[in-house]
Amino acid sequence: MRPPDRRARSVQLLIYLAVAAVAIAAALFAIETLRARGIKAGFGFLWNTAGFDIGFTLIAFDATSSYGLAFLAALLNTLLVSGLAIVLATAIGLVVAVARLAPIPAIRAAGRTYVEAVRNTPLLLQLLALYFLVLGALPPPRQSFTFAGVLVNNRGIFVPAPSITAAAGYALLALAALAIVYRLYLRRAGPIVAGLSAAAAAALGAAALWLMQWDLPALRGLNVRGGMALVPEFAVLVTALAIYTAAFVAETFRSGFLAVPQGQGEAGLALGLGRARTLRLVVLPQAVRAALPPLASQYVNVIKASSLAAAVGFPDLMQVFGKTTLNQTGQAVEVIAMTMAVYLAISMAVAGATQLYERSGQGGARA
Amino acid sequence: MSATGVLRLWRRAAPDRISAAVLLLGLLLLALAIPPVMRWALLDADFAGPACEGRGACWPFVAERLPQFLYGYYPAPLRWRLHLGGLALLAWCALFAIPGFRRRVGPATAVLAAVLALGYALAAGGVLGLQPVEASLWGGLFVTLLLSFTAMAVSLPAGIALALARAARNPVLRGLASAFVESIRGVPLLAILFMAVVLLPLFLPWQGGIGLFARVVVGLCLYASAYMAEAVRGALNTLPQGQFDAAAALGLGYRRAMRLVILPQVLRRAIPNIINIFIQILKDTTLVLIVGVYDLLGMVQLAVSDPKWLGHASEGFAFAGLVFFAICFTISRVSLRVERLLGAGEGRAA
Known part of the structure; x- marks a missing residue:
């Protein structure tokens, strides 16, 4: 419509000022409230001991681990x-x-x-x-x-947990080596080689399972000890x-x-x-x-x-960080910002990848 | 039917191995699922009596809890106020029977806002000599509807403003609107609700902040506005450039071009998406139970955890599921009809 003129520029300036004013005011109020509650701003709390256990983790975690590790596990x-x-x-x-x-x-x-x-x-x-x-x-x-x-x-659901012994480790390594060799050199070598490879793989797999130490779950009172829990x-x-x-x-x-x-x-x-x-x-x-x-x-x-x-x-991230950690530390701003940043980063990354895919001409409907 | 007849039917039903597998799997699931469900819901069920002993469903449990599922802990003598509000909402829906009203998003939203203002006044009291009722007593289906319609009424104008801001020339405006919409859409609703409940009081100048219900409403409205903005922007992008040029050629300024030429067409095109977003919001209001506002699902969850009625979770969830299904399915049928009407009315190749 109209080219950008002095009025448009003054509107821009006004928006800048209004947004900045609201942001500064909100920040000032937040700092004041947090000071009144005795909470120190910053991400230092991530190195503090969390003091809670997480019922299901992929990495080693216990009550003496830090909040930072809890974030990672979640x-x-x-x-x-x-x-x-x-x-x-x-x-x-x-x-x-x-x-x-x-x-x-x-x-x-x-x-x-x-x-x-x-x-x-x-x-x-x-x-x-x-x-x-x-x-x-x-x-x-x-x-x-x-x-x-x-x-x-x-x-x-409690299943036996394997702990890998050295012998079982060698068997697994041999199995991996066999898979690579087969994939690279033997794939087109005919049915006899394929059958032999499959037999060798089965033997190595059975040996690995046999050589592992299994930690069986068992009832102890009202709880189950040992094993892996789902x-x-x-x-x-x-x-x-x-x-x-x-x-x-x-x-x-x-x-x-x-x-x-x-x-x-x-x-x-x-x-x-x-x-x-x-x-x-x-x-x-x-x-x-x-x-x-x-x-x-x-x-x-x-x-x-x-x-x-x-x-x-x-x-998950929301439960461990957004709820438990937030309640324990009171670091509301930092915790919610970190939680949101994770989800936002994932969304943005996928959206960006989709856009690249669409631009590359692979996607889209073809007539 | 003869064996060859059955075989022929099967050939026609499953002409290849994939459809045969799918068909077999489906028939197996149906055969496994239908008899126990029927036995539980109807044959073995208890329909009357103060207590249940049968092994089937216990419908008296739902009957006893029905007032809470509908109104939460709202005082029984004052429930006529909620009925009145509900009637106003129904009257608003009935307005869509008027052909002239049907396609006009602006007036529809304005009337909805008035209905909701009346609804809040009736529910909260404290005005017109009505006895005040604390928001902590609100709950059930009434809260589900109040929250979702409020989010709708706020998000429509907000969404339009955001969409226009994203299409504006002013780079600051454009950047701010994009940043808002994309960050809201990139995080879970639960994170937004936590932010509204926990962080909002920190940023407010007055001590004591605002009530939990109001904070949840703010969170839901932020969420809905971002999605509504995308619906409007999508429709705006499909509008031919010629419409903008024609408005400019008529000598219309920005405001009049938007109000008279662009927005009426954009909103009409956006109606199906707007309705879909409303269904999504209606379903998503259930998340408020996680932050302690008890909508229909929240009241059901409280009821099935009651020691007096332990073991009747299925009945409670079945009831809530049927209510949500009835509402959402009806609205989605309406949306399909609207889509067809619009397609026919405009005579355009969508």
């Missing part, structure tokens, strides 16, 4: 839960999408029922319902199910996230499939590929290419939604 839990949920959701979503496009009305109806039922109820409701159902179905520790060294009760919250969270996201992934795949021109499938059939191979070799790759950008944003949503762990008490 972040890894968030990534693990999201990663597993994304893989599961993609698999379920693909099946549902195929069902929704099936030539038979009954299968289409089943797929549609799944999508509508899941999309029209809140994720948190599904998560809590599943949590209560699973906890209600599992027995207390005294009446644990036991099977082949595995204990199942309402504290979780807490029910973990399984419930991953399942609920996967079921919910799968409905959205299915719709994304479905529009991906619909974006593939019908002639492509017909061409596959005309080449004599058969329906299953046409789907796998011709239609699916094109559908996935069209569905990839929206799929990426569904995956980011999974990572954000995994913060609902706080509702069932699974120690």
Whole structure:
């Protein structure tokens, strides 16, 4: 409309001043409030002893570890839960999408029922319902199910924990070496070599399992000692996230499939590929290419939604840092800023990657 | 039916191995799931009586807790005020039956804001000689609806402003609006709620801050505004450049061009997305239970943890699920209808 003139420049200046004034005022109030509460600003608290234990970690962590380590352990839990949920959701979503496009009305109806039922109820409701159902179905520790060294009760699923001995380590190294050699040199050497390699791999794997020391879980009073624990919250969270996201992934795949021109499938059939191979070799790759950008944003949503762990008490980033650490240290500004920065960084990274992908000309619908 | 008939039906239903596998899996799941669910919900269920002994569902539990699921701890003699507010909301929905009102987002939002102002006055009391009711007593479906419609009424104008700011020439305005929208959309709602509940009081000049309910409303409105801004921006981007040029050629200034030419078309195009965002917000209001405001799901969670009714979680969640499904499914049908109406009315190739 009008070229930038003196008025536009003064408007800009006014916005600058207003934003700066509000920010400075808010900061001043915050500093005053924090001083009144006796809280020292800054990230020094990260090196202090956390004093709490985390029920499920991928790295060594105990009550004497620092808040910084708690942040790392919680972040890894968030990534693990999201990663597993994304893989599961993609698999379920693909099946549902195929069902929704099936030539038979009954299968289409089943797929549609799944999508509508899941999309029209809140994720948190599904998560809590599943949590209560699973906890209600599992027995207390005294009446644990036991099977082949595995204990199942309402504290979780306890499996024997391997600790790697030196001998088992050599067996595993040999197995890895065999895999690399096979992949590089022997892949095209014929069925006899392949069979021999498989036998050698099986023998090495069995030897590694045999040579490891197994720490068996056992009941001690009301608790289970030893073994590796898979807490029910973990399984419930991953399942609920996967079921919910799968409905959205299915719709994304479905529009991906619909974006593939019908002639492509017909061409596959005309080449004599058969329906299953046409789907796998011709239609699916094109559908996935069209569905990839929206799929990426569904995956980011999974990572954000995994913060609902706080509702069932699974120690993810939101639970350990946003709740426990915040309550213990009172460093509200720093803790919330760090938590938000993590999610924001992941979202931005995925959004940037999607944009690059779209610009590279790989994605997008093709006529 | 003869064996060949069954075989032919199966061939038609599952022409290849993938559909056969999917069909078998689906039939198996149905066969496994339907009988126990029917037995639990209907055949073995208790429908009357003060206590339940059967192994099926215990519906008297839901009946006893129904007032709390709907109103939270709102005092029983004052619930007519909530009914009145609910009626006002229904009347607002009924306004969409008027053809002229249907496509006009601006007036619809303005009336909704008035309805909500009335709703807050009725719920909170303290005005017009109404007895005050603390927000800590509010709960149930009433809070779910109040929160989601408030987020809607605030986020629409805020979203429009943000979308226009992102399309503005002024780089400062553009940068600020982009930064706001992208940072809100990049973090979980739960983080925004924690921020609103914990951080907001630190930045406010007056001591004591504002109540928990108000802080949660602020958080939800921030969240909804960012998503609404994206819906409006998306529609703005699909508007042909010719519309802007035509408005300029008519000699309209920025404000009049926006108000008379651009926004009416943009908002009409954005309606389906606006409705989808509303469904998302309605579902996401359940997260407020994590910070201690008890919406419908929050009241259900409290009820199923009550020692007196232990073991009836399924009934409570089934009830909440059906209520959410009924509301969201209805709105999504309406959204589809609107989409079709708009497509037909504009005669454009979308």
